Amino acid sequence: xxxxxxxxxxxxxxxxxxxxxxxxxxxxxxxxxxxxxxxxxxxxxxxxxxxxxxxxxxxxxxxxxxxxxxxxxxxxxxxxxxxxxxxxxxxxxxxxxxxxxxxxxxxxxxxxxxxxxxxxxxxxxxxxxxxxxxxxxxxxxxxxxxxxxxxxxxxxxxxxxxxxxxxxxxxxxxxxxxxxxxxxxxxxxxxxxxxxxxxxxxxxxxxxxxxxxxxxxxxxxxxxxxxxxxxxxxxxxxxxxxxxxxxxxxxxxxxxxxxxxxxxxxxxxxxxxxxxxxxxxxxxxxxxxxxxxxxxxxxxxxxxxxxxxxxxxxxxxxxxxxxxxxxxxxxxxxxxxxxxxxxxxxxxxxxxxxxxxxxxxxxxxxxxxxxxxxxxxxxx
Amino acid sequence: xxxxxxxxxxxxxxxxxxxxxxxxxxxxxxxxxxxxxxxxxxxxxxxxxxxxxxxxxxxxxxxxxxxxxxxxxxxxxxxxxxxxxxxxxxxxxxxxxxxxxxxxxxxxxxxxxxxxxxxxxxxxxxxxxxxxxxxxxxxxxxxxxxxxxxxxxxxxxxxxxxxxxxxxxxxxxxxxxxxxxxxxxxxxxxxxxxxxxxxxxxxxxxxxxxxxxxxxxxxxxxxxxxxxxxxxxxxxxxxxxxxxxxxxxxxxxxxxxxxxxxxxxxxxxxxxxxxxxxxxxxxxxxxxxxxxxxxxxxxxxxxxxxxxxxxxxxxxxxxxxxxxxxxxxxxxxxxxxxxxxxxxxxxxxxxxxxxxxxxxxxxxxxxxxxxxxxxxxxxx
Numbered sequence: 074x075x076x077x078x079x080x081x082x083x084x085x086x087x088x089x090x091x092x093x094x095x096x097x098x099x100x101x102x103x104x105x106x107x108x109x110x111x112x113x114x115x116x117x118x119x120x121x122x123x124x125x126x127x128x129x130x131x132x133x134x135x136x137x138x139x140x141x142x143x144x145x146x147x148x149x150x151x152x153x154x155x156x157x158x159x160x161x162x163x164x165x166x167x168x169x170x171x172x173x174x175x176x177x178x179x180x181x182x183x184x185x186x187x188x189x190x191x192x193x194x195x196x197x198x199x200x201x202x203x204x205x206x207x208x209x210x211x212x213x214x215x216x217x218x219x220x221x222x223x224x225x226x227x228x229x230x231x232x233x234x235x236x237x238x239x240x241x242x243x244x245x246x247x248x249x250x251x252x253x254x255x256x257x258x259x260x261x262x263x264x265x266x267x268x269x270x271x272x273x274x275x276x277x278x279x280x281x282x283x284x285x286x287x288x289x290x291x292x293x294x295x296x297x298x299x300x301x302x303x304x305x306x307x308x309x310x311x312x313x314x315x316x317x318x319x320x321x322x323x324x325x326x327x328x329x330x331x332x333x334x335x336x337x338x339x340x341x342x343x344x345x346x347x348x349x350x351x352x353x354x355x356x357x358x359x360x361x362x363x364x365x366x367x368x369x370x371x372x373x374x375x376x377x378x379x380x381x382x383x384x385x386x387x388x389x390x391x392x393x394x395x396x397x398x399x400x401x402x403x404x405x406x407x408x409x410x411x412x413x414x415x416x417x418x419x420x421x422x423x424x425x426x427x428x429x430x431x432x433x434x435x436x437x438x439x440x441x442x443x444x445x446x447x448x449x450x451x452x453x
Numbered sequence: 454x455x456x457x458x459x460x461x462x463x464x465x466x467x468x469x470x471x472x473x474x475x476x477x478x479x480x481x482x483x484x485x486x487x488x489x490x491x492x493x494x495x496x497x498x499x500x501x502x503x504x505x506x507x508x509x510x511x512x513x514x515x516x517x518x519x520x521x522x523x524x525x526x527x528x529x530x531x532x533x534x535x536x537x538x539x540x541x542x543x544x545x546x547x548x549x550x551x552x553x554x555x556x557x558x559x560x561x562x563x564x565x566x567x568x569x570x571x572x573x574x575x576x577x578x579x580x581x582x583x584x585x586x587x588x589x590x591x592x593x594x595x596x597x598x599x600x601x602x603x604x605x606x607x608x609x610x611x612x613x614x615x616x617x618x619x620x621x622x623x624x625x626x627x628x629x630x631x632x633x634x635x636x637x638x639x640x641x642x643x644x645x646x647x648x649x650x651x652x653x654x655x656x657x658x659x660x661x662x663x664x665x666x667x668x669x670x671x672x673x674x675x676x677x678x679x680x681x682x683x684x685x686x687x688x689x690x691x692x693x694x695x696x697x698x699x700x701x702x703x704x705x706x707x708x709x710x711x712x713x714x715x716x717x718x719x720x721x722x723x724x725x726x727x728x729x730x731x732x733x734x735x736x737x738x739x740x741x742x743x744x745x746x747x748x749x750x751x752x753x754x755x756x757x758x759x760x761x762x763x764x765x766x767x768x769x770x771x772x773x774x775x776x777x778x779x780x781x782x783x784x785x786x787x788x789x790x791x792x793x794x795x796x797x798x799x800x801x802x803x804x805x806x807x808x809x810x811x812x813x814x815x816x817x818x819x820x821x822x823x824x825x826x827x828x829x830x831x832x833x
């Protein structure tokens with residue numbers, strides 16, 4: 074049986090290959106410390122754990138759940154958006170709970186992209202925007218992010234492009250991997266661009282509570298719902314990456330079309346996960362201060378590592394990665410290999426996020442202070 | 454923004470529309486009893502509930518999980534297949550845990566179907582085979598199931614077709630909606646057909662423990678792994694439809710290609726659900742006897758309803774639906790509407806499963822005896 078053409082451009086995820094190598098090195102006795110992956114190590118809110126435990130005791134709640142999620146979950150998301158982003162959402166028509174933001178990239182791509190359509194994908198950027206575009210056989214048009222521009226899109230350059238076939242623009246602020254900041258001004262430019270060119274702007278927004286001054290949503294911009302939706306997730310905000318609870322919010326026609334795809338691909342989210350997610354979404358503000366206090370301390374240590382290695386970084390970057398420029402002429406893969414083989418530390422090479430990441434490496438803050446201090450000692 | 458062409462043929466799932474009408478009728482005070490949907494009402498195994506409660510207390514297990522599922526879950530699936538189906542599977546290469554069997558229909562369709570490829574879909578049959586084929590813009594070729602043939606495919610008719618463009622044949626035994634039986638002889642014919650014509654045979658097998666003489670897997674046939682995979686699920690077997698735990702088993706190349714799609718669409722299954730699923734899969738044989746004892750008693754009452762309505766049915770049918778032939782000249786929609794509006798009972802019209810279901814209605818056994826007795830009283 075021959076696989077479909079759409080699989081030809083899809084390769085194994087970089088991390089799954091690299092993690093196998095790390096596993097092999099560990100089994101050979103190497104004390105590898107992994108600063109590669111953004112998988113929160115801190116525990117989820119206690120009330121979320123308690124809520125799922127209580128929920129599974131309701132023995133009549135183990136059957137199929139609604140495709141659109143429980144109304145109670147959609148209401149909790151609406152309240153969350155109102156409280157933290159000052160964005161009003163209709164919980165019936167402007168919110169769709171997802172199994173994770175990545176799933177939403179698939180739903181939107183299936184719902185909007187024909188074979189010859191084009192998609193604007195950031196370079197550097199999260200690999201799934203490209204791999205899912207390949208899966209639906211649409212065409213990737215990359216747009217560059219540059220540190221001299223605060224990792225924002227270059228709108229003058231974008232306006233030079235022939236945009237007639239562009240259907241979706243993926244944006245992601247606070248930005249991963251660069252830590253580029255989300256600002257109201259940037260979101261206003263993006264919304265104006267989307268309206269002018271009839272392009273669906275999708276802001277992938279999982280990092281808005283991590284080391285930011287203030288959480289921002291693209292939907293807070295006036296007129297945003299005309300042309301934009303936002304992907305969001307409990308993964309990073311509540312240390313619940315394994316729960317697979319995310320959401321799509323914004324333009325109601327887009328939500329409706331995403332639901333058409335979704336309802337043909339899955340059969341709703343486990344009741345207990347939804348009840349636990351509601352409990353997490355209702356967390357008090359102290360929660361965010363608490364997790365950020367860890368990330369602040371960890372970041373201090375990573376900055377010292379970077380100093381030791383002669384790397385350059387931006388102290389005002391957002392999110393839980395430290396994105397560092399290599400200044401000794403090494404490529405990102407060479408630098409990553411050097412750290413792995415000489416110091417038993419895995420750090421992500423920037424080039425896996427695109428050619429514009431080639432002079433950078435990315436440190437994750439999802440590792441405790443003790444291990445980070447150990448890495449620092451190895452480098453000294 | 455215009456939706457992609459693939460959405461043009463995708464409509465709202467019949468049940469979501471109908472359930473809204475039922476909700477409206479209920480809110481008007483109508484005492485509707487819903488015998489429409491196959492959503493198990495009995496509780497899941499107690500040890501599965503206990504296992505997920507224990508698992509979520511492991512506070513370092515709330516992060517991303519492997520795309521392929523935990524090795525422990527794949528081992529439990531392998532043991533389950535060995536114990537109940539006498540099928541040996543390699544847990545590394547021949548098993549892929551899924552969020553549900555429906556998700557697997559999507560993965561396989563994405564992995565194998567180009568735009569002009571054809572797919573054999575049963576009539577009557579589960580609506581998702583067609584709707585997902587539409588989503589990937591491949592071509593549906595229906596094959597008829599007929600009661601005079603025990604609801605098996607007519608292999609003589611299949612051989613008459615031009616099969617050169619056919620990539621996948623969806624089969625589903627024990628059959629839904631008809632209750633047609635799974636037999637080794639049938640599976641042998643299907644495997645021979647798949648090998649001869651180089652067609653991927655996918656048996657969707659969620660009902661093998663419900664009112665069957667003996668659970669059967671298509672993979673128990675010699676040579677099956679050359680041309681076949683099986684979708685299976687904990688939904689009906691363990692009353693865990695809401696958990697969204699299913700599996701794909703069989704041909705390793707197919708598993709590998711399905712994983713390529715899956716790893717680009719999701720980020721692994723919640724640890725607690727996997728641990729709960731393992732506990733369920735390890736259930737003793739008494740579990741199956743226990744749930745079937747309920748279905749046997751319920752079926753007796755539904756048979757009495759059918760007798761009262763002058764419907765014909767097969768007492769040896771498998772699965773938890775009773776598929777009844779209408780003998781008074783009414784169409785399936787007319788019969789369903791008659792029961793809904795005259796007796797406040799919702800029963801699924803057979804035509805939603807395809808034109809060959811037009812003279813049939815389907816009763817679900819996922820309703821307790823007390824409500825079934827109430828329905829019987831209304832009909833007397």
